[in-house]
Structures are given as C-alpha cells and as structure tokens.
Amino acid sequence: MESQALLVLLLFVLVLSIFLGFELINKVPSTLHTPLMSGANAISGITIVGALLASGGEGTFSSILVGTFAVFFASINVVGGYLVTNRMLKMFKKK
C-alpha cells in the first residue's frame, strides 16, 4: 500500500479508537479506578508485539539487543499488570 494511504488509514483507526476509549472508560465506576489503571497499563504492554519483532526478526546485533530489552520490560508490564489487576478484582465482593 502506498505509504500516505497507509498513514491515513492508521490515523483513522487511531482517532476512532480514542473516541471508543472515552465511551468505554466513562462507564467505569470510580470504585474500580485503580484496577482500571493497572488493567489499562497491562494493555499498553501491547508494545510487546513490536518488541518481539525487533528481538526475533532480522537486524543488526545492536537492534536485536535493544529489541530484547524491550521484550523484557514489556513482558513485565503485561504479566505483572494483568496478574495484579486480577488480584485486586478478586477482592471486590458484595455481601
């Protein structure tokens, strides 16, 4: 695809996602704001996809090394984020 057309498409996706995000998050009650933050934080670990491609893909030694560190940090973010969110949400009970 031509790079300009691709850019427009990606920007389109970005803008729609931001609006979708506003709609979704506005409905989260304040009592769940901490798990929301840690859960959202885990989602931002999606950058691990780029990190894996940089670490395992073609490249120079230095780009692979940088990518490997990116995988390390992103996977802490993903694993730790989801686990700790689960730990918190498990505690919210109604009696």
Added chain:
Amino acid sequence: MIAFFQSSIFVNLAYIFASILFIFGLKMLSSPETAQRGNLVSASGMLIAILVTLAQNEIIAYEYLLVALIGGLFVGVLAASLVKMTSMPELVALFNGFGGIASLLVGVAEFINPSSSTLIQIIAISFTVLIGGITFSGSLVAFGKLSEIISGKPLILFGQRFVLSALILIALLLVLELIISTGLLNISSQTILFVLIGVTFILGVLLTAPIGGADMPVVIALLNSYSGLAASSAGFVINNNVLIVAGALVGASGLILTNIMCKAMNRSLSNVLFGGFGAATSSSEKSGQIQGEVKPITAEDAYLILEAANSVLVVPGYGMAVSQAQHVVRELGELLEDNGCEVKYAIHPVAGRMPGHMNVLLAEANVSYDVLAEPDDVNPLMDTVDVCIVIGANDVVNPDARENEGSPIYGMPVIEVDRAKTVFILKRSMAAGFAGIDNPLFLKENSRMLFGDAKESISTLVSEFKT
C-alpha cells in the same frame, strides 16, 4: 496449513480479534461483578496477540526473545504477587514506566535497523522516543516519591520553567532534525537520537519533580495515558493496528482519569503540573477567622457515642493506608452494624495516592463494594449522619473549600463531614495535610480529635465493643 497461520491475513485477523477482546475487557470493567472476567478477556487478547506474533515467519531467532520473555514473566509474577495493596500506586507507577521504556526501545530498535525507514516511520519513531522517554523517567520519579525513596514535597529548582522550556525546544529541534536531516549539526542521526533520549529523560524528571505527594493521583493517571500513547505511536513505527487501538484505549483511559482527578480538586491540569501547589501557598491564607479550640476525646468516650449512634459514615484517606488500618476499620464497621447502626464509607476521588486507592484497600479488608459511596451520594444526607469517622483524611474534608474564599482549596468539592452531628478525626498530630493548609474542621463545635495511630485507636474501639 502452517503456511496459513503465518500468512499476513491470518495474523492481521488475529490482531483484530485481540483488539475486540481488549474492548470487551474494558467494557466489562463497568461493573464489579463482571470486572474480573473482563480482565481475563483482555489478558487472553494479549496472549493471542503475542502467540500469533511469535508464529510469524518474520521471526527467525527465538533464543534472545525467549530469555527476555521468561525473565519478564518471572519479574512480573513476583512483583504482582508480592506487592501490598497499600503499595499499589508505586507498582502502577513503575509498570507505567516499563511500558514507556519498552515503546521507546521498540522505536530505537527500528531506527538502528539498517532496513531503511520511511519518513512517516521516522516521525513516528521520534514521537515514540519523546513520549516513551518522558513516561519512563517521569514514572521513576513518581515511583520514588510514592515509595518515599525521595521526598514527596514539590521540588522546584531555580529557573525550572526556563530550563523546561529550553529543553522542550531542544527536543523539538532534535525531532525536526531527525525528520528533515539538514546535516547542519554534522553528527550522525543515531547520535541525534541518543541525545534526544537523554533530553526526554531529563524532561520527564523535571516535569514530575515539582509535583507534590497529594497531587500524585493526577500524575499517575497522566503517565498512564502517556504509556498508552507511546504504545500507539510505536504502532505507527511498525505499521500495526493492534498497537494503535490498544494504545489509544489506554491513552483515553488515562486522560479521563486525569480529568476526573483535576475536577475533584477544582484545579486545571496546568495548575497541577506547574503550580507547585503546597510549596508557595502559605501567604495566601491569612483568613484569621479560625477560632475555637481543639477538643481531644479518648477512645472510651468515643465508644460511648458510637454505641448510641444510628448511622456512621467512615471517611478514609491516605492515613488509613499508612497505618494499614483497613482491616480493623472493617471489623469496627461490622460491630456497629451488629449494634443496629447503618455504616457507609465515603470516598473522595483524590483520597489516597491514586484513583480508587481507598476502594481497593477496603475491598481487600472485605468491605462490600455497595457501601462505598462518592461525595455526591453522601453530602445531601449528611445532616442525618450521627457520627463521621475521618481516618487520616484532611484536605478532602476541609470546610474551607466551601467557606473561605481566601483558601487555596476554595471551590474544591469536599465531603461535608462538619454537617454531621459529631465528627471524630483520627490523626497522629495537629500537622497540616499534604496541601500544607490549616483545617478549621478540627476546631468546629462538633469535632472531636482522637489522637494517635489510626490502627491502634480503632483497635481500642473494637475491643471496647467486644467487652
């Protein structure tokens, strides 16, 4: 068959499916009943995204990435299972920082990879590095402040604003040079990128250091938003929709929380970020009309009043987290309920050090989430409340916010505890709150101070009830 699973159409469909799972996961967070499942849905989206990426034939070597994955898994599991609920703000701050640095590194890896980058990619890399770097160092400072490794007080250096503006200008010029590469600087583009990284790290520190401990909820929410935007920006670097969608969702989430926190303090975001609140407010509060005296009360007398009360409202603040009092608070609440009293908890949006901090602590102590109320729910009924128990909260219950126009917090929505028949204030000493301002609540006719460690005071009340 294997070829199909490696085809770009399959991989992209899987990414779309992962995005759908993220969206549903967040949607299910709208109620505590479905929230835990929502988190699992979101996590399975992440797992799918990781697995299809690993299966792609673009990935030719697994040894490095597997070591990093296993290392990250180990650290993540350890951190998530060892952290105390009271330390949640620190952990989230740290994780935000890791997300930021990961995105930054993705940008750097793409930049130093010899396969030529398009102009759009270079612009995206610059932004990823800029946002990722600020998120990383800013989050580390926030982590340091929250865990009290460094002072929680606003740190304002001489000429801070000038240095900040200069650095922002330098960062933008470096970005511009990366994009149009005039060659005027006569250094390689890689060096420029590394200088840019250094500048963003300093920027992150300078942007976070002036913000005081009480404003931390805003900062964490904002850094949360940045970590999402960095991921989204990394999506433009590698032309990947799932990064853009997921990152944008997180960015929007952080922005909404930031906005809620600012509204709850009646301050603008720029005032929070650059105001240095608490550092220079002492001159503005010469109200002089504070009269009355502090009336201490013993736990024994407090028990007698509580025993006769029909409705009790508990207002927790950061002090409850510090003294780990949430479990005894729940015990006291149950004893009061057994005594035929109605017990509710009023939680101000900025109580604690991150949005929803108090709710998590009370949930940890097994308090049912349907008795946790917001200021707007409890304020109209405040006149009917017999006893308000304020535990380590200060600025969020300050009547000056309604009564004293000269106060720096005038106009901030507060929990109007002074309208209750009796107010117990559990406090270590008469020190001012984080905003560094006096609280006339302590001197009101119906206020009683219960000095000492919150946990000990409430334990004494609990044992009084049991005898």
